[in-house]
Amino acid sequence: MNEIFGIDLGTTYSCISYVDEYGRPVVVPNAENERITPSVVFFDGDNVIVGDVAKENSKMYPEDVVSFVKRSMGDENFYFEHGGKNYHAEEISSFILRKLISDAENNLGQKINDVVITCPAYFGINEREATKLAGEIAGLNVKAIINEPTAAAVAYGVDYDKDKVVLVYDLGGGTFDVTMIDVKKDSIKVICTGGDHNLGGKDWDDALIAYMAEQYKEITGNDKDILEDPETCQELQLLAERVKKTLSQREKAPISINYEGERAKIEITRQKFNELTYDLLQRTVNLMDDMLKEAAKKNYTSFDEILLVGGSSRMPQVEEIIKNKYNIEPKVFDPDEAVSKGAALYGWKLSVNDELVRRISEETGKDIEDIKKSIDEKSIDENVVEAAAKRVADDTGYTLSAVKASNVKVVNVVSKSFGVVTYNNEEKEVVYNLIIKNSEVPYEFTERFGTREENQENVMIKIVEDELSDKIVDIAYGNEIGEAELVLPENLPKNSPVDITFKLNEEGRLEIKAIEAVEKREISTSIETSSVIKGKDLEEAKERNKNIEVS
Structure with a gap:
């Protein structure tokens, strides 16, 4: 039975997971022994470096570093030029995938081929196709592209037997999704989704960067736009991320900005940060309200819990506005890893369930599609399912309870x-x-x-x-x-x-x-998107990928 890994291909950080013999999702650390990897790509001569080292080099070599490429997925006008070659967003994303896969293979001592990759719920056809192509360029067999909030709900549903209607507030580094999901023991049903794939933690960083540049001018009297200098701009980007994290723990963050020999010391308070980013936060609430109106049309007028996922949901302002607006205490649910774990669980369920259906088909002589329909309709003999599940467990090493739990139906919108x-x-x-x-x-x-x-x-x-x-x-x-x-x-x-x-x-x-x-007279066609890498460019990217060393 093929093992399918789950990948959260994030705007700022990415993560890879698998499912152990007990049916539990496990994150695979990277070569630096970190559980998440910065989605940053550094072109170092003929080599490509991904992750922390790439992020560190962004200050010294800003023109050789690519960040936030996820926001350009499906954008036919995006190219990153390096060494006389143009790289599409799909190819740059493939380097991030190769880093995750290579480190996981070294860690686990096994080859990885099959993956489920997540994307924002609000991604359209172009962006989803681009995400899949990134996996193909990296040499992977992409079994499915699933929505990030759905993946988080799959991970969440593992530990809960009680039926609940859950709101998933997913604020990542570059995207925002809000999704209502009906979570049951044997099914996960998406009711409505909304969001903006150009709204995320990066926008909070940009607000800080603009403020820091403005304060530098005010303190030093230097009228130059320090953001026009690539190195200084990159330094402020890294600084803004650190300030944001500090202000999630403390009320103040002192910083120092150096430019052309002049230094400005600035103290940024959490209150000031909240003022600078209030409009961004309010946009997430407005999108939640829009989604709730759509859910009401489907007769879902209330929910039991709000789950906060995505690294940017750690900001105290998020929890505070939700508590005040909806009079409910939100749950911070594994912000950095939930999506990757859910993708692994989804892939594992696909794999185990397919094997279970195949065994039942062999035992009963019935067509596989008929078996799937009988399982969905719960009209199949439970003894037949039990016997087939036991054989799958014996042959794969998974526990019987884990195999039986694999039959969870996921309904998306x-x-x-x-x-x-x-x-x-x-x-x-x-x-x-x-x-x-x-x-x-x-x-x-x-x-x-x-x-x-x-x-x-x-x-x-x-x-x-x-x-x-x-x-x-x-x-x-x-x-x-x-x-x-x-x-x-x-x-x-x-x-x-x-x-x-x-x-x-x-x-x-x-x-x-x-x-x-x-x-x-009839025509039939699948929509072939015009905004993704294709044809000669796609083949060249695949071939080039084989000859580029990624670390």
Whole structure:
């Protein structure tokens, strides 16, 4: 049975885990014996260094260091130029993955091939595809891409038998997600999700950096913009992170800034930090409120607990605003490691459950899909499941209770709406959403449209994603992610019917099918995103990856 590792590919820190013989998630320390690895990449000549050493060198060699690359996943305009070569975000992320994998292989003495990688719940198709490609460039078999809050809920659900509705507030280094999840003993069901993948701890750091630069000017009288100097800017970035951590423990943080021989000593208080970042904190609360309104539409009007995950959720201001706003004491739940552990558990459940289903299929002679359906519907003989679970436990070394616990159903939702561009009654272009945000996945929906003109030769189907929950939205809110052309028969009258089907799988891959009703002409396509590395660039990245030493 293949062992599947879980990876939290984070904006500021990353982490890798596996599941032991008792069904418990375990974090694998890196070569520096740290449980999390900075997501920082340093191009040192022909070699690539990832982690603490890269972060330390960011001050001396800022032009050779890449940080926060996760924010550029799926951005076709992002390149990092080094040594005459352009590196896409996917390739830089692959170096982080290789560091995690290499250190884990050395630690455990085994080869790692299969992984589950997490991403923010609010990632769209482009970003998810980019995350998967990063794994492929690193030479990994990516079994699944799952949402970070869902992974955290999987980790949380291991130790709780009581049914609970949980709100996961996930404030990472570069992204923010808030997700409502119904946690039961045998299922984890995502109700709604919201957030902003351009809101995270980095924004709190940037607020501090701007303040420190302003204070330096005021104290020294030097009117130069010290942030224009790459080394000084990098130094302030590192300093801001230390200040933020200090202010999570203490009320004051004294610092010293040196620039061109002039020194300024500054004392930053927690109160001042909270003032500087209040608007950022309030944005997270506003996004929570928006998500709660969506949950209410699904008849979820209350929740039992709020879990704080993501390293930035440690800031005291987060706990304070939640207590005041929602009159509930939030739980800080394994902020740095919960997502990685949950991904490992998810992968392990996939692997064990697949093996369990295969054994039952062999024993009963029934089709594997029929077995899966019977297990989901709880219509299968418990004695058959018990016997198969015992054999899996005996053969794999996992405990019987761990194998039986692997059958937990995870139900996710889509974080965007998906639709097509069409015309309304006023002949104005609009987006008609076939899949609405927060619908359960997998999801399939068909809608009938009509041709716009007589004798129309073709239909150009423009596929759009947006962040609204309405059926019809203004085209300005849509982001085109693909298109497909359906050739029509001759001499069709106006308003001839065309059926368009959208099908979204668990990983967020969208499949399109369009059929015209007269001759039943049909097109089918999977959305191939235009904003990820592909073709020649992808093959070159894979080949280049093999020849680059990563440490």
